[in-house]
Amino acid sequence: MDEHLLRVGDFLRRTRLSPKALRLYGAQGLLVPDRVDPRTGYRQYGAGQVERARLIGVLRAAGMPLATVRAVVDLTGTDRLAAVDAWWAGVEADLRRRRELVAYLHRRAEREDRAAPDRDGVTVREVPAATLLTVERRLTVEALDGFITSAREAIEEQLRTSGAARAGALRVAYHGMVTEDSDGPVEVAVPFTGAVDPADGLRVRRRPPGREALTRLTRAEAEFPRILDAYDVVARWCDDAALTRTGSPAEVYLSARDVAPDEPHLEVAWPVR
Structure with a gap:
């Protein structure tokens, strides 16, 4: 066996991913095994894939959708950080919109509790x-x-x-x-x-x-x-x-x-x- 390849168990221990996550990322083309035994289907991963797997795990823990992860994970340096920042700005904008909608629901409930409606304007x-x-x-x-x-x-x-x-x-x-x-x-x-x-x-x-x-x-x-x-x-x-x-x-x-x-x-x- 190539000494630079890791068995699935070793790869999971190093990356702290679950078997379910590893299968998902493989199916999505994000984390493809370096070698698959054509007879047994046994998967092996390169040692260089450990950092990629950890990065994917962190991005997913932050809530980044898989489609966005796919666009970000192959970027490097400032390009990757800019893409992450752009995604996060969208998340914050969405949170502001949701927060404002909840505030609207409170105002609506207050109006429904009033005996007389708003007439001004x-x-x-x-x-x-x-x-x-x-x-x-x-x-x-x-x-x-x-x-x-x-x-x-x-x-x-x-x-x-x-x-x-x-x-x-x-x-x-x-x-x-x-x-x-x-x-x-x-x-x-x-x-x-x-x-x-x-x-x-x-x-x-x-x-x-x-x-x-x-x-x-x-x-x-x-x-x-x-x-x-x-x-x-x-x-x-x-x-x-x-x-x-x-x-x-x-x-x-x-x-x-x-x-x-x-x-x-x-x-x-x-x-x-």
Whole structure:
């Protein structure tokens, strides 16, 4: 036997991995034996694989997914550290989002315990009939921002090439919940005047006149998940005012995404009668 090869038992003792972990990392192509006996299937590992196995174990103990480990483990030096730091920054961002969602659940419970709903900032307005250029898609939350951006650009380009004039703010209507599991659908729409030919998934539809209850938010207030508070406040205000919510809620964009945090950014609007 090659003196530089380690039996499975010796390799496990040196790396402190379990047999289950060793089999998993082998199946994933992360830790492949240096030699496999073609007759018995007996595996042997190189002494140089010990440090690789320990690194994989530490990355997994930190919670790094196997797919990310695969991308990181073959890097060296500063490249590996940069990849680990980038992954960890994503973990911390996800933790902040989860923490904010838990805080939202507490605020929601507090609102439900109040005898009277929040009324400040909720108004009702008349909405005139309009012709909209729209695009609609089913998607989950990870694709939402990209879809809104690409849909807005496609709509604005079609309006320009058709010689039509934009006649109001961008509206993003949520015809169903958008989460990691629920896929909407979501509709992006812009009112316009003139003539536009539908193209590339875009369609023209007529919005009838009506009324909607709304509240206006700054950019800071419109950040997820703080924006969920606005949906709750408008919905409860409508129910308390005996107004029937008749359609899907929408976010009406008043400014670009790069405005100051305290500047008006969007309205959460709900059709009512």
